[in-house]
Amino acid sequence: MNMNSWxxxxxxxxxxASLDCAAPTSxxxxxxxxxxxxxxxxxxxxxxxxxxxxRRESPKKEFTMDRDYRSxxxxxxxxxxAMIREDRKDSIGSxxxxxxxxxxxxxxxxxxxxxxxxxxxxxxxxxxMMTQCGIAPLNINPMIGPYxxxxxxxxxxxxxxxxxxxxxxxxxxPMMLHAGVVxxxxxxxxxxxxxxFFEREWGWMNWLIIYTVSAVGSSILSVIxxxxxxxxxxxxxxMGLFGAKLAEVVCRCCETADSRAKRVAQDxxxxxxxxxxxxVTLVMAFSxxxxxxxxxxxGGLISGLLTGFAVFSCSMEMIVSRVLFCAGGIIITVVTxxxxxxxMYSGAVDPAEELRDVCGYYQQFFDDYECHCMKNQQD
Numbered sequence: 001m002n003m004n005s006w007x008x009x010x011x012x013x014x015x016x017a018s019l020d021c022a023a024p025t026s027x028x029x030x031x032x033x034x035x036x037x038x039x040x041x042x043x044x045x046x047x048x049x050x051x052x053x054x055r056r057e058s059p060k061k062e063f064t065m066d067r068d069y070r071s072x073x074x075x076x077x078x079x080x081x082a083m084i085r086e087d088r089k090d091s092i093g094s095x096x097x098x099x100x101x102x103x104x105x106x107x108x109x110x111x112x113x114x115x116x117x118x119x120x121x122x123x124x125x126x127x128x129m130m131t132q133c134g135i136a137p138l139n140i141n142p143m144i145g146p147y148x149x150x151x152x153x154x155x156x157x158x159x160x161x162x163x164x165x166x167x168x169x170x171x172x173x174p175m176m177l178h179a180g181v182v183x184x185x186x187x188x189x190x191x192x193x194x195x196x197f198f199e200r201e202w203g204w205m206n207w208l209i210i211y212t213v214s215a216v217g218s219s220i221l222s223v224i225x226x227x228x229x230x231x232x233x234x235x236x237x238x239m240g241l242f243g244a245k246l247a248e249v250v251c252r253c254c255e256t257a258d259s260r261a262k263r264v265a266q267d268x269x270x271x272x273x274x275x276x277x278x279x280v281t282l283v284m285a286f287s288x289x290x291x292x293x294x295x296x297x298x299g300g301l302i303s304g305l306l307t308g309f310a311v312f313s314c315s316m317e318m319i320v321s322r323v324l325f326c327a328g329g330i331i332i333t334v335v336t337x338x339x340x341x342x343x344m345y346s347g348a349v350d351p352a353e354e355l356r357d358v359c360g361y362y363q364q365f366f367d368d369y370e371c372h373c374m375k376n377q378q379d
Contacts, residue, residue, distance in 0.1 A: 105264050108203040112196025114211070118176075119188040122234065126178050129154055133373035140366050145180025149358040150373040151232050157219050157296075158358070159227035159351035163344065171223075175215035177232035187234050194279075198241050202248075202311075207241075210307050213333075214240020217303025218296040220340045225295035227351035230358065236296040239283060240304025242276050247308025249273045251316055251325060306333040 126145065133150035140147065152158045155173030162170050178184040199207040218236020222229075249269050257263040280301065287294035310333050313325030343349075354361040359371035 104261060105268055106261055107200040109200050112192075112199035112207075114204045114208050115191050115196035115199050118211075118234070119191050122176055122178060122184060122188065125154070125176055126181070126184050129177075129373075134370070137368060140362070140369060141180055143178075143180025143183045145178065145183065147370065147372065148230050148362055149371050151177060151179065152230050152355075152358045153373045157222055157229075157231040158355055159223045159349065160353060160355045162223055163227075163349060163351060171216050171219040172212070174219055174232045175211075175234045175237045178234070179232055183233055187238060190238050190279075191234065195238060195241055198245060202244075206311050209311065210240055210244045210304055211237045213307045214243070214300040214304040217337065217340075218298075218300035220337070220344060221299025221302075222293050222296040223351075224340065224344055224349055226293060227349050228355065229293065230355070231293045231296055233293070233296070235283075236293075236300030236303075239280070239297050239300035240307070242280050242283075243301045243304030243306075244308030244311070245272060245276045246280075247305050247329075248312045249276075251309065251312040254321075255317055302336075303333075306336060309333075 129146050129150055133146040133153075135141075136145065136147045138144070152161075154177055155170055156177055157170055157174045158167075161167040178187065195207075195211075202210075215234065215237040217240070219231075222231050222236075249272070252269065255262065255266070257266055283297055284294070284301075286292065287297045306329060309325060309329030311329075313322060313329050316322040316325060352361070354364075359369070363369045363371075
């Protein structure tokens with residue numbers, strides 16, 4: 001095949017398969033009013049033709065890019081309406097979401113590490129307690145757990161030991177203990193679901209601060225209001241997480257929704273606010289039945305609310321609001337705890353001296369009460 005016949009064949013192929021690749025208007029035409037292909041444009045048209053053939057053989061996937069946001073969209077698969085994406089520190093630039101893309105709610109970490117760790121540790125401690133101290137009859141402990149003296153021996157809230165004996169650490173240790181299997185499951189169910197999601201949103205450091213401070217606050221109010229009872233459980237700390245979520249909603253309610261991600265975040269917080277209010281109402285309503293420490297629930301809720309204002313106000317958009325809310329939250333939290341501790345140790349709280357011997361105290365009410373874990377007071 002000579003050069004002239006190859007050129008004619010190529011021109012015919014271009015005219016048939018790539019009619020939209022017309023030569024510039026300034027290109028010369030022949031007598032038959034056909035497209036004239038110069039040597040310079042022949043190479044460019046060949047490349048365009050080959051690209052078109054390659055595109056026909058490639059999988060049907062469309063790549064879209066909006067600024068620095070890159071995604072691969074498969075029209076053959078139905079995409080979920082929303083998903084959660086981890087906000088990693090190594091991400092670059094801002095993220096914009098096209099209208100046809102999925103809604104993404106940005107969180108700080110992929111898992112609730114502290115929630116899982118505390119739940120696992122609390123379960124192990126209850127198993128050891130029940131193995132060592134035995135299981136009390138249901139008329140003594142309806143939660144299917146050990147005797148009350150075991151709870152005090154392992155570090156439960158005992159007002160006489162906290163106030164008179166200076167065992168301040170009992171304000172913190174009750175959050176790791178539970179009265180029984182029913183009590184444990186009801187707390188860790190919320191902790192592993194809602195608590196873990198809150199940790200993913202806030203980060204483990206903020207979550208741990210709120211959880212710990214709320215646990216201490218719940219124990220303080222329980223000592224003041226219910227000094228003649230042995231109390232354990234993480235329900236006060238869980239209520240603190242709910243209180244902190246309400247504080248976050250208040251602190252971030254005035255944020256500008258100038259991106260799709262922020263609009264999604266605002267919608268999520270609105271739903272969380274309704275669910276949190278409902279959960280708090282139900283918990284407080286059931287807090288006044290027997291064997292439930294209503295003061296611990298209320299103390300945890302108030303402590304979490306105040307701590308949440310101190311934590312989340314530091315990220316408010318307006319500088320004036322950030323300074324006022326952050327300083328006010330920290331000051332109110334510190335003043336409240338200092339006042340509560342001062343009142344608790346002022347002598348106004350008078351716990352029963354019988355609680356020094358928990359076994360003897362409960363043997364007054366139950367004839368079949370057995371002591372397995374409490375230290376022998378006679379020694």
